[in-house]
Amino acid sequence: MATHGDQGDGNFRVIAGRYRLEDRIGRGGMGVVWRATDQLLGRRVAVKEFPFDESDSGALGPVDLRQRRERTLREARAVARLRHPHIIVVHDIVEHAERPYIVMELIEGGSLADRISAYGPVDAAEAARIGADLLSALHTAHAAGVLHRDIKPANVLIDSGTGRVVLTDFGIAQVAGASTLTEAGTFVGSPEYTAPERMSGAGTGPASDLWSLGALLCTAVSGQSPFRRDSMGGILHAVLFDEIRPPPQTGPLLPVVRGLLERDPMRRLDAVRAEWMLRELLATGRSPESAPVTSVWRSPRGLLVGGVLVAAVAVAGVSGVALLMREGGGGNVPAPTSPVSSSPAPGTSVSTPVPPSHSPHSPSASLSSRTHINGR
Secondary structure, eight states: OOOTTTTOSSOOEEETTTEEEEEEEEEETTEEEEEEEETTTTEEEEEEEOOOSHHHHSSOOHHHHHHHHHHHHHHHHHHHTOOOTTBOOEEEEEEETTEEEEEEEOOOEEEHHHHHHHHOOOOHHHHHHHHHHHHHHHHHHHHTTEEOOOOSGGGEEEETTTOOEEEOOOTTOEETTSOOOOOTTOOOSOGGGOOHHHHTTSOOOHHHHHHHHHHHHHHHHHSSOTTOOSSHHHHHHHHHTSOOOOOGGGGGGHHHHHHHTOSSTTTSOOHHHHHHHHHHHHHHOSOOOOOOOOSSOOOHHHHHHHHHHHHHHHHHTHHHHHHHSOGGGTTOOOOTTOSSOOOOOTTOOOOSOOOSOOOTTOOHHHHHHHHHHHOO
């Protein structure tokens, strides 16, 4: 694939007679993301370019290429039906030389994963702010019948100027009433952030996204998911069997994290309650209460079905790993020696990481000073 504009050398391409591709700001298995200019409206945008043929995207057959094109269209449609300040805005979808492109708002900043990698974990107050905004976004998406299915730090953008939190990359989203593009026996997603019911094949619902958010909050304050292990089998076992131990840095977020990381989706904390608890924490500086916590975080059904799955992965070896990894590395399980993955997410509209500053409306500083007292 031509990469004109990668270095900003002026050798730009214009697609659909309107969008000038300038600098490449992200790349993944689902495509390349460019910083671009909408020449008609005179505004900066991000353009996600879909891989065109086997030379662009690896050893892909026509069926895989067709499915990726369909995912591109479905991603655009899924996001276009959502209107929320913390969900990425899709401006347009165009075809150029038989290749689809998604035109999105440009977020000048990095992902949460970039930020953690560059500056370390955030404090409890900032994690609460990020979590509350994401919960609000998820509530809107779920009400519209859209399940994200890949909530992780790499898919959360933070605007460098305003601190605005933006959920992006709906590439594997599930939309109510739409046919699924996942074939029988396959799995897409990021295992360290995947709910146990999805791991065991029990299906996906809104509660699955909330589990992922619970794992994300742990990563935000500690630097890594509580389910990180040195092998795929280890990750599966951690999600399905191991005692769940939120990191000490969770502090006042603990009731929310415990409620979100409830293995039984029927008992898991819902988005409205979880958001209220986090905003209450931000307003008062006190640990929110009344999260539905069980004495033992285990689901008997998950243990039974999960045991079969773990055994299957152990037998399948490399094939099992490939089965659980998202295409093109989008669902990375970082090596144990790497504390935080800093790879840009497919579809991420980012430029450079941003320093850990707080938005003007965030009471992070006041809460941070109280965390040592109330962080129990």
